[in-house]
Amino acid sequence: MDPGTFRYQHLSSPNAIRLLILEPSKDQDEELRGTLIHTTLEDCDYEQIEAYTALSYVWGDPTLTGTLTLSGHVFTITATLAAALRDLRDDTRPRRIWADALCIDQTNIPERNSQVGLMGLIYRVAGHTVIFLGPSTPETDRVLQSAPHSSMNFYPSWNQSQRHEIVQAARFEILNRPWFFRVWIFQELILSRDPWVQIGRRRVRWKDFCHLLLHNGPNSLSRGKPDDGEEPLRMLDRMNRSYINGGGGNNAGNMLALLKARRGLGATDARDFVFAHLGIASDQWNVAQSVPVDYCSALGHVFARMAFYILETEDVETLIALLDQQAGVTNGEIPTWAPDWRMVPSPCAPMYKSNKLSHARVLLAPTLFLEKHNILGLVGHSVGTIKDVSATFPMSSTLDLQGMVSYQDTVSKIAALYNSTGGVYYRGDSSGHHAMVSIRDREEEHLELCRGLFEEWARFLEHLPVTCSTDPPHQHGQFIESLRTWTEGQLGKPRIFVTSESNDLMYIMWTYLHPKATASSLDGRRLATTHDGKLGLVPAQAQKEDCIVNILGCQVALVVRPVKVEPEEEKEIYEDLMFKLNGRQSLQEPGEKHPQYLDRLPMHGPVVGVEHYAVIGSCCFDGVDPWAVNQIPKGSSLRVYAFH
DSSP states (O other): OOTTOOOOOOOOSTTEEEEEEEOOOSOTTSOEEEEEEEEEHHHHHHOSSSOOEEEEOOOOOTTSEEEEEETTEEEEEEHHHHHHHHHHOOSSSOEEEEOHHHHSOTTOHHHHHHHHHTHHHHHHHOSEEEEEOOOOOHHHHHHHHTSOBGGGTBOOOOOHHHHHHHHHHHHHHTTTSGGGGBSHHHHHHHHOSSEEEEETTEEEEHHHHHHHHHOSSTTOGGGOOOSSOSHHHHHHHHHHHHHHHSTTTTTSOOHHHHHHHHTTOBOSSTTHHHHTTTTTOTTHHHHHHHSOOOTTSOHHHHHHHHHHHHHHHSOHHHHHHHHHTBSSOOOTTSOTTSOOTTSOBOOOOOOOOOSSBOBOBOSSOOEEEETTTTEEEEEEEEEEEEEEEOOOOOOGGGOOOTTOHHHHHHHHHHHHHHHHTTOEEEEEETTEEEEEEOOTTOHHHHHHHHHHHHHHHHHHHHTOOOOOTTSOTTHHHHHHHHHHHHHHHHTTOSSOOSSTTOOHHHHHHHHHTOTTOOOOTTTTOEEEEETTSOEEEEOTTOOTTOEEEEETTOSSEEEEEEOOOOHHHHHHHHHHHHHHHHTTOOOSOTTOOOTTBOOOOOOSGGGOEEEEEEEEEEEEETTOOTTBGGGOOOGGGOEEEEEO
């Protein structure tokens, strides 16, 4: 029999699976032997004698391999799978095991698509799930030996010192292992009937493992709070809460919540950031219609379809916030408007949004998706083009504000002036409510204080380090000059310059330099000016000549960068977008008449053009309230923005 010609046999039904019958051996080093059998999930669900064990493990480095003899054929497997099978192998009895890399023909894409769709059921039906974490050490043996045996009502008693030693050993020898940082493991844990943690040959139940590290006694499990504040234990506690409350996956949350919680973790195939959560997402059936499991689809297409699903089920602002929350810039394979779930979350605070003005409510705002090109089409209008940008602002929590005594003194004097003249009051009109303050007979004093405030801003910026090596020389200095011009134009305006009642850039700077600030929209971002003199807050990736656009119905603006498109492709995209748009001309429910609703803006014909951009991130410009009632654009200024 040729050991190099092992071939998978075709699975005969939609719910058929393969199981490995692993032959027993008392010798740890003896070669792995077994056979693959075909069965169905229905048969396995009714099996009472020979239930199978599902294996949850990390594939590991594909260049490190081992072998398994299947019915006389040598089959190459990863070293981590070989190690897991050796430690799972029984001394005297054959064992039924399901392991994805072995029981799914990874070279057969249609089968892979189908089997991944069954993964949730595979873990639900399994009699047990073994979470294999790798080889043992004396420290891991001690931790697992210390775990309670809850089914026998045995709870060992440890004093505080002993427990601390056990927890520390778990932190450094167990909780930092790769399994805890992989995408697939969450579904595998949540759906398992009876999960076990195994290291080497030793194993304990998941609930006993968590009880040992997170709780003090047999009745404390319901409290669900670790008594050690370190992050590895918090991570374990979150996972255990999800397992306890998951209800077999029914309460795990919707796809968006799962993606946000698991973004930045590890996956051998990045498409699994989406596919690995389909089995437990509360909206899994809707997601599966929009983003079916298909390993023939390019990564960019999978992420684009997931992004459009989020856009349709949530809104534009939710999608933009997800883009803002990722640290770094995605590469060219992912559309710039689609979140890259491989990236770790950004520490930046959410973009500032004014709560002083109400915004025009827009119904049926068109969202257009061209699957062929992975392009998102949104309607909006131009705000301006960036002229100068500052250096990137450090996190406000890292600032040493002890030397800014003069600034703090100026802020205190302005606040005291406001209080002495009657304090802040509000005035409302059709566009919202506005904070006002009277400075009658103290205008000159207020003017000088505000001039001093702006000088303190400039002095702070002059000492701001330029941390981005790609920033052009003198860029930051040029911005400071633009800032001086802008601040000079603000003097004498009827607005509040400090305190929590200020708005837009005044509020952003006040919170950033506040001694008790914990987070600010300026953290990790830049300030920028436009060619027509506006000042705003932009992403760290923003550059000169980037464009600022407002999107229909969205309360944050976008920084975008022009994209060059070949004429033939440009014509095709234009025609496709116009065709989709013509079916969505009405931006308002029929018969709706209200001053806060946009009234049937023209969206077709020669009025609307298509412009091509890459999305850089959200922004906020002083005095520019996206889609405020008093700033509704003319129909002739609207465009369809094709985001690549």
